[in-house]
Amino acid sequence: MQFALTSEQQMIADTALRLGQDRLAPLAERLDAGEGRAEFLANLKMLAENGFMGLNVSADHGGSEAGTVAFALAIEALARSCASTAVTTSVTNMVGEVIEAVGSEDQKAAFLPKLTGGAYAAGGFCLTEAGAGSDPSSMKTRARMEGNEWVLNGAKLYITSGEYAGVFVVWAVTDPDAAPGKGISCFLVEAGTPGLIIGKAEKKMGQTGSVTNEVIFEDCRIPASALMGRENDGFRVAVGELAGGRIGIASLALGIARAAMETAKLYVKERKQFGRPIADMQGLQWMIADRETELEAARLLILQAAWLKEQGQPFAKAASMAKLYASEAAQRATYTALQLHGGAGYIRDYPLERHARDARITTIYEGTSEIQRLIIAREVMKAV
Structure with a gap:
């Protein structure tokens, strides 16, 4: 059994620790006090430019292809300096992994380079709802097909990076008659889409530098091509x-x-x-x-x-x-x-x-x- 890290894994861990100490730690106290948003966003872009926003995304789409072990080491190292930055990085990597795993080639080409390269400050993972936390299969957000478009209606709660995410992965019920968890689909919604409304920022006990918002969909129209993976297979x-x-x-x-x-x-x-x-x-x-x-x-x-x-x-x-x-x-x-x-x-x-x-x-x-x-x-x- 080999417990030693590879040279690449060690380099990623060391780089994350150094960047954390040099750039994140000096800002952490100000972020906790509700200050330093511009510097925070600059740090996110810096991390993207150093490969930390796509650690498990293919190089073809701007990722690092470093693997999950490197991802774990990087998040631990960043969190030593600033938990708010680390959680933003972790969730953005999650969004990138979803797109990499089930997105079409067109979706990957359109969104992953922006996510991994820093054009998007972060990604949003829209699953939780007010009545669907530990049981996401009971979500109420709906998506119905009208002509060539999906129309989203509903609200997601406690969404990390809601205010500055460039793209959201959104889960919605597409077959309300299906058994719980069987009629849910997954969509990509870009920030700025009409009908996508970013709600108030929550006042939190901790990790206050990482903004958390309600994300609301009011007749939000997205193209048919925004569906990721197979229809009604999103819960899996x-x-x-x-x-x-x-x-x-x-x-x-x-x-x-x-x-x-x-x-x-x-x-x-x-x-x-x-x-x-x-x-x-x-x-x-x-x-x-x-x-x-x-x-x-x-x-x-x-x-x-x-x-x-x-x-x-x-x-x-x-x-x-x-x-x-x-x-x-x-x-x-x-x-x-x-x-x-x-x-x-x-x-x-x-x-x-x-x-x-x-x-x-x-x-x-x-x-x-x-x-x-x-x-x-x-x-x-x-x-x-």
């Missing part, structure tokens, strides 16, 4: 892409947790009580040892899931395990790091409270921890 596509997206969110959670623990380890070596560094105290050493062990376990689960996906093997269970464990471990790590800072951890001069807020959502989006447990149990019981 969504389920498969969500599994891949969970690798990204697991990696993001791990990156946030790593950043928090690195800050804490430096702090306890400098902070003195009772005449010696608090790092010498066994109780604190054990707290650090437990968290570091959990984070290493999370890393291995993530890389296993990424490797399975890259090899074309079944990976849904592994991705859910990685997402569940990494996101829950990130909660413990960020709160432990805050605790190790004592009262200082509660002050905004340190980044600990931001890391704790940024990490919290990772147990919720791309499938809650509870949904991950259902998926894991279902897959485990299949083998019995």
Whole structure:
């Protein structure tokens, strides 16, 4: 069994870490305060120009063809510096992967180079609705055929990058009489299309630099060619892409947790009580040892899931395990790091409270921890 990274994977991880430290980290605090939007968008374009917006997209369409392991490493590295930028990068990669997987050649040629090259600031993944979160098969958004056009009506909720996405992958019911999940199709809708309305930005607890909007469709007319894949086969596509997206969110959670623990380890070596560094105290050493062990376990689960996906093997269970464990471990790590800072951890001069807020959502989006447990149990019981 080979645990070493390839030279390309290591280079991508190192580059992401360096770009994060040089460009993302200095902006993270301002983004958290609701400032720095222009710089944020400039950083997204910079990441696109360095190949990070199409890590699993073919070179023919402007992608890096680096694979899922490289994607996981890159998202973790970026999240160490700025979770808001990392989640935008992760979702944009998801959109690119959907288009690469089921889009027509014309769709790939039209949209992927703009997504991977930075002409589009980001991509939007429009699946969740107010009454269809953990159960997306119960979505209410409809698409009906009128002449040579599809007409979309409905609303999507909590859409990452809604305000500045250049293209949206949108799921809608095309056969309302079909069984749940059987009559859903997938479409490409470009920003600026009449009838596509970007709603208010949500005021969030964390990851505030990453804008999250409601996306509304009011008699939104798109050409027949906007359908991706086969009609009524979109739910299968969504389920498969969500599994891949969970690798990204697991990696993001791990990156946030790593950043928090690195800050804490430096702090306890400098902070003195009772005449010696608090790092010498066994109780604190054990707290650090437990968290570091959990984070290493999370890393291995993530890389296993990424490797399975890259090899074309079944990976849904592994991705859910990685997402569940990494996101829950990130909660413990960020709160432990805050605790190790004592009262200082509660002050905004340190980044600990931001890391704790940024990490919290990772147990919720791309499938809650509870949904991950259902998926894991279902897959485990299949083998019995």
